[in-house]
Amino acid sequence: MTAYSKPLPRLDPLIRPFWEHAKAGRLTVQRCDDCGDRHFPPSPICPACNSDAQSWMPVSGRGTLESWVAFHRAYWPGYQPDLPYDVCLVRLAEGPLLVSNLLGGTEGAKLGAAVEVVFDDVTDTITLPKWKLTRAT
Amino acid sequence: MDALRHLSDKVAVIGVGNTAYGSFPDTDEYGLAAQAFRSAVAECGIDKNEIDGLLVCRIPYYARMGEVLGIDPRWTMTMPPHGRMSGMGIVEAVLALATGQAKYVALLYANIGRSRRVNYGGDESPSVWDSFGFTSPGAAHAMMFRRHMELYGTTTRQLAEVPVAFRHHGSLTPGAVMKTPFTIDDHENARPIVAPLRLLDYCLINDGAVCMILTTSDRARDARQKPVHISGFGGRDSFKTSAIANFNIGFWNDEVEEAGRQAYEMAGVSHADVDALMCYDNFSPTVLFSLEGLGFCPRGEAGRFVEGGTLRLGGKLPTNTDGGHLSNSYMQGWALNVEAVRQLRGDCGERQVPGAEVIQYVQATPCSRSIIYTRR
Numbered sequence A: 001m002t003a004y005s006k007p008l009p010r011l012d013p014l015i016r017p018f019w020e021h022a023k024a025g026r027l028t029v030q031r032c033d034d035c036g037d038r039h040f041p042p043s044p045i046c047p048a049c050n051s052d053a054q055s056w057m058p059v060s061g062r063g064t065l066e067s068w069v070a071f072h073r074a075y076w077p078g079y080q081p082d083l084p085y086d087v088c089l090v091r092l093a094e095g096p097l098l099v100s101n102l103l104g105g106t107e108g109a110k111l112g113a114a115v116e117v118v119f120d121d122v123t124d125t126i127t128l129p130k131w132k133l134t135r136a137t
Numbered sequence B: 001m002d003a004l005r006h007l008s009d010k011v012a013v014i015g016v017g018n019t020a021y022g023s024f025p026d027t028d029e030y031g032l033a034a035q036a037f038r039s040a041v042a043e044c045g046i047d048k049n050e051i052d053g054l055l056v057c058r059i060p061y062y063a064r065m066g067e068v069l070g071i072d073p074r075w076t077m078t079m080p081p082h083g084r085m086s087g088m089g090i091v092e093a094v095l096a097l098a099t100g101q102a103k104y105v106a107l108l109y110a111n112i113g114r115s116r117r118v119n120y121g122g123d124e125s126p127s128v129w130d131s132f133g134f135t136s137p138g139a140a141h142a143m144m145f146r147r148h149m150e151l152y153g154t155t156t157r158q159l160a161e162v163p164v165a166f167r168h169h170g171s172l173t174p175g176a177v178m179k180t181p182f183t184i185d186d187h188e189n190a191r192p193i194v195a196p197l198r199l200l201d202y203c204l205i206n207d208g209a210v211c212m213i214l215t216t217s218d219r220a221r222d223a224r225q226k227p228v229h230i231s232g233f234g235g236r237d238s239f240k241t242s243a244i245a246n247f248n249i250g251f252w253n254d255e256v257e258e259a260g261r262q263a264y265e266m267a268g269v270s271h272a273d274v275d276a277l278m279c280y281d282n283f284s285p286t287v288l289f290s291l292e293g294l295g296f297c298p299r300g301e302a303g304r305f306v307e308g309g310t311l312r313l314g315g316k317l318p319t320n321t322d323g324g325h326l327s328n329s330y331m332q333g334w335a336l337n338v339e340a341v342r343q344l345r346g347d348c349g350e351r352q353v354p355g356a357e358v359i360q361y362v363q364a365t366p367c368s369r370s371i372i373y374t375r376r
């Protein structure tokens, strides 16, 4: 197996729990214990009410496609073999917006399409939550 | 009634200058800014030692800049190297002059990104999304434009109207970096960078510098150049979703609308009075978002609005008559403000908007701003 050569998340204390949950197959966002506001990326205090009581809340892993793009340029050499690759903007069912990769191609992609999370174990310690279009079965 | 109405026409631009635009690896920000400063001072005819206000943007150290120019100001300000700082800096200078903190303010901007091979993405601008390969302001604008396409049916052929018009203007502008005209079909066939955006939707990266000299309107009467008044300005920031840099889910329509409304009210003008628009164009979709935000067309209809050469000289709303960031020079809004001044002086030769009296600058960015210049 060749070494993973793309950028990896920086595990600073504020965001580390997100990546620990992802490693365990859970997608989470930060939730304010006082007002219930849900946000990502995490914030040292709640952006809605400025409380510092915050927890990590597992979410459903379902959302809607708000936009997508295809990178034809590699800003990091590790992406060169993947060009073009797809990046999506997802609105979680629980509210926050996330940027991630759209797997499985953009055929059938449209604004508001249902998407679901897919966990991609890219190294021994890092799992990236990515997305795919939910296909009618 | 807008609270800032009393500041309308209290400050004027009396001097503008710029370097050549291109690649200048043998100098630096100070060397470039110094050339623009000399040229602006020379045209307005004041002694440089009268300048007691200094604002620098994308220049590393204000004190070194003052040392190079040989001035000890009473008022100094540094703006970070973000494109949105031009509109903000000009407003700050107006306030310094109107409150008597300075008599003459020199605003200096320099960019040596071409010689330094700046990429505007990747490890230069780390973010929480790097591990998904999402980076660069261009990608954020591609994300917004895809959304605009989906919501409103806007097409890339409609988008092409923006850079095609600006390249035409660049072809008429002495010193513009890019002067070769292209067509909508050329745009459709250009190399994708972050689709749906293509190379011709991306601003240039070039070296250069710009200087503006502002003073109070009473002092401006004695200047050599016909003063151009700052008649209105307005702003609104959008920081709540800053994690996705250079992105706004609503295309900054609300913020630009508010900035525009403040500026129109302060200046006492409306859309029909605007003879030309100078529109921050880091990427061509920004222009569509700005037109909708200001209300030159309804939201979602900018694609149709720009069809058929609306933005070209001679069109309904001549926009970025110097070629903008897409064809003239990537001076992050500063050169567009200079172009507004030159148009109102009637100095623009082949690209002159006949009888221009009111020109509006707008930037649809996380710090949306609009400034209205007049020659009344």
Ligand SMILES: [Zn+2]
Pocket (backbone or CB within 6 Å): A032, A033, A034, A035, A036, A037, A046, A047, A048, A049, A050, A051
């Ligand atoms: Zn809260």
